Amino acid sequence: MNITHFLDTLNQMFPDAKAELNYSNPFELLIAVVLSAQTTDKAVNKVTEQLFANYPNPIALSEAQLSDVENIIKTIGLYHNKAKNIIALSKELVDKYQGEVPHEREQLESLPGVGRKTTNVVISNAFGIPALAVDTHVARISVRLGLAKATDNVLEIEKKLNRKIPKEHWLKVHHQMIFFGRYHCLAKNPKCQSCPLIDDCKYKDKQK
Template sequence: MNIPFFLETLNQMFPDAKAELNYANPFELLIAVVLSAQTTDKAVNKVTEPLFIKYTNAESLAKANLSDVESIIKTIGLYHNKAKNIIALSQILVEKYQGEVPDKRDQLESLPGVGRKTTNVVISNAFGIPALAVDTHVARISVRLGLAKEGDTVLQIEQKLNRKIPKEHWLKVHHQMIFFGRYHCLAKNPKCVTCPLFDACKFKDKRK
């Protein structure tokens, strides 16, 4: 894959790509990303609106009743564990970080329900620290376009993308690759016929 061509193509297709989760500060972003696991951003936005009205910061969510939080987020997948995690991580934010979201990777990854992908999203979007989060869309199109290999782990895909793509592009490319996977190179029925990256694509089932 010719990286300059790849970046220019994404810029032409999705010049304004950005996070589709609704949030107003690092705390809301962290909670929204934790809730977004195996769930659509659209579904998360529906529950975070009332959630953030009732619980405006880490201090208030740390004191929340589990059943109350569950009742608000029950329409998303894994809501029971997610409710426990966002209350527990809020308690840690209050106890260890004065209610603020830390910007250090190890500190974020030590929080309940927070893994590497969530950490990458938070540090890049909330704090401007270069990071390229790999979700299912990014992983899928990385393999299809030959930027990674079938069978690579999420970490291996991230490392390969980091080596190939200049650091200053990581944040925007993350969102653009999500848009490319979500709206163009779909898991089923990808839009190969109109794809400007068709010739570079390694996907064995591509069709034109």
């Protein structure tokens, strides 16, 4: 895979790719990304409008009743655990960080419900710190295009992408790869016939 060709192709296909989660500050982004696990951005956006209206900052959310938060987010998957996590992480933001979202990786990853992928999304989108988050879409197309192996775990895929793709492209290419996987190289019925990267594709079931 020629990385320059790969980046140029993504720029042509998705020149304006960006996060599809709705947020207006680092706190809202952090909460939205935690809620987005194993569900769609559209589903998250439907619940966060009311959630952020009721609890606009860490102090408000840290004092929320679990049942009230659950009632707002109950249409998304794993809502019970997610409600507990966002209340708990809000309490930690208040107790440890004066209500501010930290931009240090170790501090973010120590928060309830926050893993490496969430941390990468937050530090890159909220703070401009280069990071390339690997979700299911990024992992899938990395393997199909030969940028990683099918046996690689998420961290191994991230490290390989970081080595191959220049750091200044990480933020944008993360969103472009998500768009490529979400709207073009789908898990089922990928749009192989119209794919400009078909010649680089290693997917065993690709259709020319």
